[in-house]
Amino acid sequence: MTALLELKDITIQFGGLMAVDHVSLRVEKGWISALIGPNGAGKSTIFNMITGLYKPSAGKVYFQGRDITGLKPYRITALGIARTFQNIRLFKNLSVLDNTRIGRHCRGRTGMLGAITRLPGVKKEEKEIEERACEALRAVDLLDKREELAKNLPYGEQRRLEIARALAADPVLLLLDEPAAGMNPQEKQTLMEVVQNIRDMGITIMLVEHDMSFVMNISDHVDVLNYGQKIASGTPQEVQHNPDVIEAYLGKEVG
Ligand SMILES: Nc1ncnc2c1ncn2[C@@H]1O[C@H](COP(=O)(O)OP(=O)(O)OP(=O)(O)O)[C@@H](O)[C@H]1O
Secondary structure: OOOOEEEEEEEEEEOOEEEEEEEEEEEOOOOEEEEEOOOOOOHHHHHHHHOOOOOOOEEEEEEOOEEOOOOOHHHHHHHOEEEOOOOOOOOOOOEHHHHHHHOOHHHOOOHHHHHHHOOHHHHHHHHHHHHHHHHHHHHOOOHHHOOOEHHHOOHHHHHHHHHHHHHOOOOOEEEEEOOOOOOOHHHHHHHHHHHHHHHHOOOEEEEEOOOHHHHHHHOOEEEEEEOOEEEEEEOHHHHHOOHHHHHHOOOOOOO
16 A cells, blocks of 8 residues: 655765665654664754655655655645754744734735735635634634643643744644754643644644653654764554664663
């Protein structure tokens, strides 16, 4: 069966550095799939190749069976892949709702001219954008904060707002880059519930995360990278007991 996302032998070099070295992996529809590995292993670089920010020097990215290698980021978003970034990228002085609406612009039809000239379709589209943005906020449990300015939200909620913005693009696959970074245990618990809720909405999730207990608790599948190479793949339990994985984490307990 065709995987929702499939990387085949993707490779990228930066100067002499092989940042990602012939990595193949699959993400099946409905999974929460994690990509883990020590610092500098190549995890974010893989996200950047999936989303079109970097073009692999070799290998292919397939999404829903279609070759999307090297497509522009906006085309990849339009095909159904949305993402968050490691660092917070909100418009701090805009409301929570407006920040979420921005995520929807890739689905807009009427464009700038329509908005300026107030063509009949615009009002309908604006209403639809607002409805979808509210659905995304509900999914991350922030709907009651929609009128707040983004900068007034506590840290954990700002990170959930970023997820809402990505959700507003109506993704089939959502990529989360270190979603739990910097969160306290309560914020992580809420995030875990939110991620599971999003999966239950039928959206497949791939995440990069350093917090091993978060990863091991939430994931259906884990791929492990070290120095740009894939060293293990399987269920959380399988990778936790894999000697190569234990060694990559320098004997630290994984999980
Ligand atoms: N644009 C770039 N130019 C040069 N080197 C880069 C670039 N992007 C990433 N690298 C290098 O590629 C390697 C992999 O980086 P990447 O950010 O993908 O690692 P990571 O696994 O996400 O690490 P972390 O967990 O610390 O975020 C690192 O050695 C990094 O310095």
